[in-house]
Amino acid sequence: MWQWLYKLSSPKWFYTISGQLMPWLVALTTFLLGIGLIWGLAFTPPDYQMGENYRIAYIHVPAASIAMGCYYMMAIMAAAFLIWRIKMADMVAKACAPVGMTFTALALFTGSVWGIPTWGTWWIWDARLTSTLIMMFLFIGVMALRSAYDSETAGGKACAVLSLVGVVNVPIIKYSVEWWNTLHQGASSLSLSNTAANPPEIWVPAIFVGFGLFGFYLIAIILRTRNEILIRERKADWVGEVLGAALAINKGKA
Amino acid sequence: MGSFDSFSDFLSMGGYAAYVWSAYAFFVLVLVFNILQPVLSRKKYLKQQLRREQVQQERVQAQQNRKEMTNGSAT
Amino acid sequence: MNLVKATLRRELLIALRSPGDIINPLMFFVIAVSLFPLGVGADQLFLKEIAAGVIWVTALLAVMLSMDSLFRSDYEDGSLEQLLLSPQPLYFIILAKVGSHWLVSGLPLVILAPVFASMLALPGEGLFPLIASLLIGTPILTLLGAVGMALTVGLSRSGLLLAVLILPLYVPVLVFGTGVIDSALNSLGIAGLLALLGAMLVLAISLAPLAIIAALRISVS
Numbered sequence: 001m002w003q004w005l006y007k008l009s010s011p012k013w014f015y016t017i018s019g020q021l022m023p024w025l026v027a028l029t030t031f032l033l034g035i036g037l038i039w040g041l042a043f044t045p046p047d048y049q050m051g052e053n054y055r056i057a058y059i060h061v062p063a064a065s066i067a068m069g070c071y072y073m074m075a076i077m078a079a080a081f082l083i084w085r086i087k088m089a090d091m092v093a094k095a096c097a098p099v100g101m102t103f104t105a106l107a108l109f110t111g112s113v114w115g116i117p118t119w120g121t122w123w124i125w126d127a128r129l130t131s132t133l134i135m136m137f138l139f140i141g142v143m144a145l146r147s148a149y150d151s152e153t154a155g156g157k158a159c160a161v162l163s164l165v166g167v168v169n170v171p172i173i174k175y176s177v178e179w180w181n182t183l184h185q186g187a188s189s190l191s192l193s194n195t196a197a198n199p200p201e202i203w204v205p206a207i208f209v210g211f212g213l214f215g216f217y218l219i220a221i222i223l224r225t226r227n228e229i230l231i232r233e234r235k236a237d238w239v240g241e242v243l244g245a246a247l248a249i250n251k252g253k254a
Numbered sequence: 255m256g257s258f259d260s261f262s263d264f265l266s267m268g269g270y271a272a273y274v275w276s277a278y279a280f281f282v283l284v285l286v287f288n289i290l291q292p293v294l295s296r297k298k299y300l301k302q303q304l305r306r307e308q309v310q311q312e313r314v315q316a317q318q319n320r321k322e323m324t325n326g327s328a329t
Numbered sequence: 330m331n332l333v334k335a336t337l338r339r340e341l342l343i344a345l346r347s348p349g350d351i352i353n354p355l356m357f358f359v360i361a362v363s364l365f366p367l368g369v370g371a372d373q374l375f376l377k378e379i380a381a382g383v384i385w386v387t388a389l390l391a392v393m394l395s396m397d398s399l400f401r402s403d404y405e406d407g408s409l410e411q412l413l414l415s416p417q418p419l420y421f422i423i424l425a426k427v428g429s430h431w432l433v434s435g436l437p438l439v440i441l442a443p444v445f446a447s448m449l450a451l452p453g454e455g456l457f458p459l460i461a462s463l464l465i466g467t468p469i470l471t472l473l474g475a476v477g478m479a480l481t482v483g484l485s486r487s488g489l490l491l492a493v494l495i496l497p498l499y500v501p502v503l504v505f506g507t508g509v510i511d512s513a514l515n516s517l518g519i520a521g522l523l524a525l526l527g528a529m530l531v532l533a534i535s536l537a538p539l540a541i542i543a544a545l546r547i548s549v550s
Contacts, residue, residue, distance in 0.1 A: 041278075042264055043256030052268035056277040063281075082543070099288060106284045110277040117273055137497035144493050148484050157547045158480050162494060165476055165540050169498050172529070176501035183508060216285060223292035231299060247304050 009086045011229045012238050018222045025222075029215030036208025044202050056114040062210040064107035064132055066217050068170075070100035071135060074142070075167035078160035088225075090156040091232065093163065095224035097143045099217065104136040127181035131174045138166045152232065332417055333425045340429035347398075351433045354395035358438055361387045362445045373450045380449035381510035384459065385466075388438050389499055392467055393492060395434035396474040399427070400482045400545070409482075410549045413542075423538045423545075427475045428468075435467035451510075458513035465526040466506040472537035473498050479544035501529065 007013045040058040047054040074096035080089035111129050112122040123129070142159050149155030233239045258264040267274045344351055365383050366376060403409040412422065442463055443456050451459065477495035481487035509522045 041274075042258060045257045046268060051270060053270040053273055055267070055274050059277065059281045063284075098291075102284045102288055106281060109280045113273050113277045113280075117270060134497050134500055137493075141494045141497060144490055145480060148481070148487070148490055154483075154547050154550065158544065161476070161540055161544050161547065162480060165473075165537075166498065168532075168536065169501065172501045173497075176504040180504045180508065183511065216288070220288040220292070223289070223296075227292055227296050227299065230296070234303075243300070243303055246300055247307065 009080075009084075009088045011088055011091075011233050012236070014088055015226060015229050015242070018226060022219070022222065025215055025219055029212050029219060032208050032212030032215060034212075036205045036210075036212050040205035040209060044205060047202070050118065053114060053117055056110050058206055058209045059213070060107055060110035060114060061206065062213045063103050063110065064128070065210075066213060067100050067103035067107055067132070067135060070096050070103060070217065071138065071163075071170060072167065074100065075163045078163040081156060082160045082164070087232070088229075090153075090160070091225050091228040092221065093159065094146065094156065094228060095221045097139055097146070097159075099220045099224070101136060101139040101143065103217070104132055104139060107132050108136065125181065127178045130181070131177045134173055134177070135170070138170070142166070333421050336422050336425040337429045340426055341432065343402075344429070344433040350395070350398040351437070354391045354434055355437050355441065357394055358387055358391040358441065359445065361390070362449070366449070376450040377452065380446055380451035381455065381459065381507045381514075383449060384442055384446050384451075385463075385503055385507045385510075388442060388463060388467065389470055389496075389503060391438060392435060392470040393474055393495060393499075395430075396471075396478045396491060397488065399430050399475055399478050400548075401478075404482045404548065409545060413546060413549060419542050420538050423475075423541050424534070427472055427538070427541070430475070431468050431471040435471050438467060439463045452514065455510050455514050458509045458519050461519075461523055462506040462509040462526060465523060465530055466502050469502050469526075469530050469533045470499060472533040472541075473502075476537055476540045476544060479541045479548060481548075482545070483548035502526070505529070 036058070041055055044055075046052050074093050077089040077093035077096065080086050081093060108129065111126075111132070115124060115126075115129075116122050119126075142162055145162055146155045146159045149158060230239060230243065234243070256264075265271060265275075362383060365379070369375065369379070400409060403412070413419070415422075439460060443460060446456060446459050474491075474495055477491045477498075480494065481491050484490065505522055505526050509519050509526070512522060513519050
């Protein structure tokens with residue numbers, strides 16, 4: 001286990017292994033997302049309460065939980081970078097911020113679109129929407145801080161500190177927003193989480209979409225991390241070889 | 255077709271078409287963005303590296319030419 | 330302990346010598362609060378509804394704006410670097426620094442707040458909860474703000490960046506701070522909420538200085 005982690009912290013090893021894994025991951029993700037989405041969109045029966053509109057939940061729920069997971073992953077990478085000075089961890093953390101931000105944006109958009117027919121308005125200060133909104137602000141903060149630093153290492157460390165401060169706050173924020181919501185408007189009448197109490201033909205496709213979207217999340221992180229490796233390690237011999245090969249292909253095309 | 259009677263029925267989503275399909279459109283947008291952005295930036299970076307390599311080659315070539323010229327004038 | 334005392338005295342003296350740094354955030358608080366009735370109308374019933382929220386949000390922004398003077402001059406004249414190199418226990422020095430900053434920026438806000446709360450028609454039974462919640466809440470805001478300030482002190486344009494970094498982190502304090510007052514006005518118990526705020530303060534006191542030290546090391550390197 002430790003040895004494996006140690007290997008993973010080597011950019012070269014990560015680059016090679018992720019390159020070999022990529023086709024499998026893409027195939028698996030396409031399969032899971034394809035089955036889950038077709039099943040969820042066309043074959044599951046409509047919800048007795050929300051009609052066909054509940055089909056939005058198939059993407060909303062996994063997007064929101066993956067965005068949350070992405071923040072925790074960024075914080076773990078931040079800790080690894082600060083404590084053990086693993087450069088790979090910072091590259092992954094850097095990849096997490098934009099991916100996490102787009103996933104929170106997706107969760108917010110789908111949530112509010114779902115709300116139009118359900119609540120009669122696209123935005124209410126529902127506990128989940130509100131804490132997702134604040135989650136997006138946290139991602140934006142990390143990205144803004146990184147872009148403000150000229151030095152790659154200093155920026156990475158600053159973002160790591162901010163992510164760690166943020167991760168202590170995330171559960172408190174979630175708890176406070178939920179408490180605030182019950183104080184100010186009582187239990188919200190219809191929540192997307194109600195879908196959890198549904199029969200298997202509704203939640204099985206949700207599992208397919210969930211794992212598929214998680215696979216996609218991994219692909220997005222890996223793609224960005226690989227770019228970052230090529231840029232930051234460009235002086236290493238093995239990157240020179242990789243670049244040389246890639247350039248040769250590019251030349252051939254041109 | 256599954257829980258729908260016809261394809262047009264499927265498209266209309268029981269009157270929720272605007273909501274369901276715009277949500278899925280945004281979903282596709284997020285997927286495309288997260289793939290396209292790293293792929294494009296990789297291409298851009300490779301192109302940059304290629305240009306740098308070319309400039310370097312030209313510089314070496316120019317140096318060699320200059321050497322040959324000075325050698326030529328000496329003899 | 331002597332060191333903490335010395336740091337406190339030094340910081341307070343410096344603050345008293347440049348009163349603008351103390352007074353401007355306070356003036357911001359006073360003026361911003363006064364703008365609300367002009368914007369939303371002077372209907373006493375409506376003002377009463379929003380008073381707690383207005384005072385809390387404005388106080389929160391004032392604390393954030395006051396942060397700029399915390400590490401800035403120490404960073405510019407190089408004494409911050411010396412501080413980080415010194416063999417003294419940094420944790421307590423930083424805590425003393427942030428504490429003295431709160432004494433000159435947060436505490437005056439707590440003292441002024443009841444006056445402006447009554448101007449916004451906050452009922453009398455809301456005043457004690459307001460003071461108590463601000464007294465426990467504003468030190469948390471100062472500590473979190475100090476983390477953001479430590480992260481951005483080395484950057485040239487950091488004013489708005491600081492807001493983007495720390496305002497989301499202020500959410501729980503705002504929620505529970507105004508919650509204390511709302512609960513009191515609805516004749517519910519406030520001890521639990523105050524204890525919750527207190528727990529957050531303890532958490533902030535124990536963890537924030539560590540983050541501040543790490544952030545300052547990054548900024549001066």
